[in-house]
Amino acid sequence: MSPQAQRGAKRVTAADVARSLGLSRATVGFVLNNTPGQTISDATRRRVLEEAERLGYRPHTAARTLASGRSRIVLLVLPDWPLDHSMRANIDEASVALDRAGYSLVTTTPHPDGQAVPLWESLRPDVVISYAPMPDALHEAVAASGAIVLAPGRGRFAAAHDERFAGGPRVQVEHLIERGRRRIAFAAPDDPRLADLVMQRRSLAAATVAASTGSPLAADAAITPVTAPDMIADWLSRGIDGIVAYNDDVAAIALSAALRQGVAVPDRLAIIGHDDSPLAGLLVPSLSTVRVDAAGLGRYLAQVALAAVEGAETPSAGPSGDVHLVQRETT
Template identity: 65%
Template sequence: MSTKRVTAADVARAVGLSRATVGFVLNDTPGQTIPEATRTRVLAEAKRLGYRANTAAQALASGRSRIILLVLPDWPLDYSMRTHLDEASLALDEAGYSLVTMTPHPGGQARPLWETLRPDVILGMQPFTPEQLAEMRASGVEHIFPPTATRDDADSLGFADGPRLQVEHLIARGRRRIVFAGSRDPRLAGLVAERRELAAATLHAATGDGFASTGDIDETAASETVRRWIDDGVDAVVAYNDDIAALILQAALRAGIAVPTALAIVGHDDTPLAGLLTPSLSTVRVDNAGLGRYLAALALSAVNDGPPPVAGPETEARLIVRETT
């Protein structure tokens, strides 16, 4: 059994007002001088009748979909990313916008959501390719961030500071035979390589040396890799993230290696796991909730033609020193 959709015309008949007046109220049309009592009566009757706005028609009339599209890299949805997305979604919802995410996959056949949703803003966690940018603009999307296919916009937020802080902390602790430990997850290969490169540049600038070794590990390789590092005189590990750092810590403790006396370990992301480990994990904290709010503010400034938000403490990495260093 089908139920007829309640329209603005139905509301207008019920309250005995013109369709135009009711439309102004329901669409919250600016520049209209409608008495508050009339507005209240219209909204109350619309609620009683079960009126729901035709969002497609509203979007067509206003030129806005009130959708923010966030294009995600093909990364695992870990603690940091979930926190980031939750906060961005909440902040946008409070402003009357919906956050929609999509993840393009290599060889994927799905039609890009920027063609079907016509979002007001497209945001990317990484620079878009020139081809993607051309497709987005051809679809009529005016507000895109980053607006170019380079890393300048993302790097200006200070996201690269984490690997630098990891290396500088270990050097300050007197460690010289330092290794970098990455993840074997193929989805993270680009991000692992980026953090490794940033950390290596800091190490070389400070000491003139490179990493004693680098390697990507998982549960099956952690024990063997840690033993080899110790045999080679390694005294510190820069881990890609806290999960990798936890694997190394577990392998070291099982092998009877004293942490941090014989081997110092510093992670990245400051997940809840970091503070629960014994010994607790030194790591780098990034305010993912703050970054989510910053992302939302960036989108809202674009749709409202306002100045972009000023990057504050939420975009800065901070070292958290605990027991593994």
């Protein structure tokens, strides 16, 4: 059937299944809704399910939501951040964990000048999770939709980017110092949406350099494919011998610029990324980096959402916050 024909076709209802089998609507409804406490024979149950499949019956989501009081939807409100490898792993694992429990994960990114109806109003999700703190007005608006709201600093929810997962820059710096580097620069992405996260990682890198060497970061700047060649040349002229990159993408930009200028990596310049994305192992030379359990955090957030909607106790044990060094060829 063509998409146009499908859109124009009448929805198959439980009443259609009942008429086809000569059964009562109540009996068919009990089977299709898996209503407990009904004495319906296995043979009748099989007939109903087989006929429903043959006719192409699909449950009416809105009606089911009204009947059960649940949409079985979890809405994830994302800040306006680029979806890097770590965030994708987080969302993917949360989606899988929720799907196994019979819930769908839907993501949305609100914009200040957006005109669309907010999804928490149109979808009526059971739970709304925010990965960033919510202003009071927004929190009240979402809660007014009837959803359970989980946001950093409110109720049972721990921040999505828990401090346990913020130790990557410390491991990056300590590794470079162990490799004999003393003049270390911090390379950041040129993306204003990441300003808060960049500041967080930069601050920890600077504090670790100061604690280990007694000196500040030798340099600190945003880097792009356009600015990278001049920046790397300038850093090398100032004796910089190690680069801590905000993530693997930024590290790849620095590495490419260095190699194109004939710089020996890691002999003259060591570079370490963050996140252990697939890119890191494919580069030549392969990129040293650090890994955090972003996927485990996604699974944990799914467990928190499920506990909230089921009225169960919030799981106390989240994923390990350990940061693992992945040493490859650039250090």
